[in-house]
């Protein structure tokens with residue numbers, strides 16, 4: 298192991314033979330830019346999600362998908378977007394890149410997703426959109442209430458589902474319904490294309506906007522490239538970005554998609570093992586889910602206070618077990634420190650006491666037992 302990589306890392310992307318072969322096949326195919334494989338990746342994502350008339354636009358990253366969503370939602374200077382302070386920096390940056398002002402809501406104490414009551418308190422005449430994060434793969438408990446609130450007030454809802462590809466509830470897969478849903482296929486995500494993402498939406502005209510935004514505001518260029526040709530004639534219709542997804546990552550993503558069910562299965566089994574191993578330990582809270590329908594991204598424990606967390610993380614890492622802290626609130630950063638916000642008591646508690654432990658696709662039972670033994674030994 299090289300310096301700084303623990304014996305059991307937090308994340309281990311699955312990059313087995315079929316995934317490597319997919320990358321080589323795409324390279325050997327002689328067209329590495331966006332092309333037919335990108336189109337196939339989009340179609341396969343749509344098929345996986347289900348849901349009628351949902352449209353998938355593959356992007357170069359989850360952040361690019363979120364930024365594109367904020368443009369599709371019409372966010373701009375003078376608008377407000379309500380977003381959990383408890384979110385990854387990428388979510389905050391993608392929203393503020395639109396020029397809109399961030400307004401920080403608190404999260405609910407169970408799923409750590411946007412709290413609808415907090416959102417309700419923050420809605421102002423300037424509010425244009427609400428961002429919901431499905432933390433660790435568990436669909437945020439307040440999502441339906443927020444979708445309803447948004448519908449009643451004519452607001453847009455951007456679901457940051459970077460953690461939740463493959464998660465299914467009674468209402469269907471995350472992304473199969475709702476408003477604007479964004480996925481990430483970054484290095485540590487459940488499905489990785491090394492780097493990549495997707496925006497999923499329901500409106501044909503908004504899909505066209507997203508496709509233009511994705512490739513430098515050009516009109517027809519990318520659909521031509523999907524046919525492996527560059528169009529000679531083009532027009533520029535709007536401000537755009539270079540957010541398209543090439544053939545090699547798309548090919549890797551396709552190989553990963555084919556394995557998704559086994560990834561989810563194995564991760565759920567690992568989570569249930571952890572739940573059982575940690576049940577009844579004083580001062581340790583396990584995730585508030587039974588994992589049914591969940592595509593588990595991270596396994597996150599909660600300890601009693603920040604001091605215990607520091608000691609716990611030291612214990613884990615000195616035993617060769619990777620460990621991570623939950624995000625700090627956006628409101629605690631320099632750049633977003635002066636954003637309007639609700640009382641953020643849950644965010645502050647969660648950001649100081651959450652501990653992420655290793656969870657991998659197809660995780661070996663020896664590794665799993667080793668991690669649980671090291672966790673338990675801290676509390677003995």
Ligand SMILES: *Cc1c(COP(=O)(O)O)cnc(C)c1O
Pocket residue numbers: 358359360361384385387388430457459460481482483493494
């Ligand atoms: C990973 C992640 C993103 C960004 O996705 P990238 O593909 O890394 O750009 C956004 N939000 C959350 C919650 C994430 O975990």
